[in-house]
Amino acid sequence: MAATVMARGRAESSEEVAELVERLHGVMRASLHRLQPALAAEKITMGQFWALHLVSSLESASVSSVARHLGVSAPTVCGNLDQLDASGLVRRHRSDRDRRSVVLSLTPSGRQVEARIWGQIAGLVAEAARGIPPSDLEATVRVFRELERGLEAPPAGRGAR
Amino acid sequence: MAATVMARGRAESSEEVAELVERLHGVMRASLHRLQPALAAEKITMGQFWALHLVSSLESASVSSVARHLGVSAPTVCGNLDQLDASGLVRRHRSDRDRRSVVLSLTPSGRQVEARIWGQIAGLVAEAARGIPPSDLEATVRVFRELERGLEAPPAGRGAR
DNA sequence: TATTGTTATACTCTATAACTATA
DNA sequence: TATAGTTATAGAGTATAACAATA
Numbered sequence: 001m002a003a004t005v006m007a008r009g010r011a012e013s014s015e016e017v018a019e020l021v022e023r024l025h026g027v028m029r030a031s032l033h034r035l036q037p038a039l040a041a042e043k044i045t046m047g048q049f050w051a052l053h054l055v056s057s058l059e060s061a062s063v064s065s066v067a068r069h070l071g072v073s074a075p076t077v078c079g080n081l082d083q084l085d086a087s088g089l090v091r092r093h094r095s096d097r098d099r100r101s102v103v104l105s106l107t108p109s110g111r112q113v114e115a116r117i118w119g120q121i122a123g124l125v126a127e128a129a130r131g132i133p134p135s136d137l138e139a140t141v142r143v144f145r146e147l148e149r150g151l152e153a154p155p156a157g158r159g160a161r
Numbered sequence: 162m163a164a165t166v167m168a169r170g171r172a173e174s175s176e177e178v179a180e181l182v183e184r185l186h187g188v189m190r191a192s193l194h195r196l197q198p199a200l201a202a203e204k205i206t207m208g209q210f211w212a213l214h215l216v217s218s219l220e221s222a223s224v225s226s227v228a229r230h231l232g233v234s235a236p237t238v239c240g241n242l243d244q245l246d247a248s249g250l251v252r253r254h255r256s257d258r259d260r261r262s263v264v265l266s267l268t269p270s271g272r273q274v275e276a277r278i279w280g281q282i283a284g285l286v287a288e289a290a291r292g293i294p295p296s297d298l299e300a301t302v303r304v305f306r307e308l309e310r311g312l313e314a315p316p317a318g319r320g321a322r
Numbered sequence: 323t324a325t326t327g328t329t330a331t332a333c334t335c336t337a338t339a340a341c342t343a344t345a
Numbered sequence: 346t347a348t349a350g351t352t353a354t355a356g357a358g359t360a361t362a363a364c365a366a367t368a
Contacts, residue, residue: 016298017286018279023305025211028189029232030312047335050186063350071190073337078351080335092350100344100349118179125178128311132304137177139300143293144184150289151191208358224327234360239328241358261326261367 031124038120042113043087051080052106052114055090061104062095089113192285199281203274204248212241213267213275216251222265223256250274 032046039045044052054069055061067077081104084090089110095101106114129137193207200206205213215230216222228238242265245251250271256262267275290298 013287013290013295013298014283016302017283017290020298020302020305021282021286023302023309024185024189026232026309027305027312028185030309033232034312045334064348071187071194072335074350075338075352076336082351098345098349102350121182122175122178124312125182125308126174128308129174129178129304130311132307134174136300136304137174137181139297140304141177141181141184143290143297143301144181144188146293147286147289148184148187148191150291151188151195151285206357225325233358235327236329236361237359243328259326259368263327 031121034124035117035121038117042117044089044113044117045080045083047076048080048084049114049117051077052084052089052110053118055084055104056106056111056114062101063104066104084110192282195285196278196282199278203278205250205274205278206241206244208237209241209245210275210278212238213245213250213271214279216245216265217267217272217275223262224265225262227265245271 035046039049050070051066054066058065058069063074063077063081066081067074070077081090081092085092088107091105091107092102093105095103196207200210211231212227215227219226219230224235224238224242227242228235231238242251242253246253249268252266252268253263254266256264
């Protein structure tokens with residue numbers, strides 16, 4: 001019955017998962033290498049770019065909200081913002097509603113830099129994805145949505161062993 | 162004719178690519194966070210693990226061959242190997258055929274550590290992939306093989322803009 | 323001269339701990 | 346007391362440059 005199918009499915013997907021992990025690692029390092037010239041041209045690092053991207057994406061970005069969405073610590077984001085601030089790409093100002101909090105916004109220059117780098121990233125991946133069937137790309141997006149969801153929360157209460 | 166279809170396909174996949182990039186980033190950071198306890202338990206870092214994994218995978222691993230396969234510099238690998246060597250997980254010895262070259266091999270302990278961590282990674286991903294249709298996983302592996310291939314070599318001669 | 327490995331150095335990313343200001 | 350942001354510090358990962366030994 002179903003158990004046989006399950007067992008076969010798991011044995012197969014184990015090798016598939018192993019290959020996926022290696023490819024994921026390979027794609028990440030290759031992307032970073034390919035993106036380096038564009039980042040260097042904008043005098044920005046990858047960490048700074050992700051902070052910039054989140055300030056751009058979030059409704060009302062604060063240090064802690066950016067940190068939360070990126071899954072990094074507040075001091076890390078704070079450091080990235082120091083550099084973005086110094087480069088004139090992001091502005092900080094204290095909130096009037098809660099004076100502990102800092103409201104982040106992009107400068108026009110920050111907006112341009114974010115758009116250019118995001119365009120480079122998308123172009124790079126789109127170029128590498130040339131020739132891949134759209135249905136495969138759609139499946140991949142579905143898989144990654146699910147993987148991210150499944151990896152986010154440590155399944156605390158549920159003993160996996 | 163085909164141009165219309167192409168244009169539509171590109172506009173659509175542009176958003177798809179953007180989401181894929183964000184999910185990729187999210188999955189990477191989530192995996193690293195989830196893997197931290199296992200790495201800490203083995204007193205090993207992610208960089209050391211990938212070096213260990215390549216010494217394990219390559220036919221006859223040398224510093225330069227590991228560096229090439231990981232896409233990192235020789236000094237980086239050399240440093241990782243220093244630590245793996247000090248932890249008794251990897252052994253180095255000069256090649257007799259070419260005395261410049263160093264032949265790398267896993268110790269029994271290194272083999273065990275590699276297997277345990279690789280198992281953790283695979284288990285983590287397999288758990289997160291529970292419920293994903295096998296056909297979607299297969300498509301994803303195809304996509305990542307192609308993406309890695311497409312990202313590897315800078316398309317030097319071909320002006321992409 | 324070219325290649326393999328190593329050391330020296332520097333910079334980024336990351337985290338934890340401690341501190342300040344505010345709530 | 347708790348929270349937002351920051352500063353201080355330290356460890357890991359990365360790279361380039363300079364060097365040693367060998368080819």
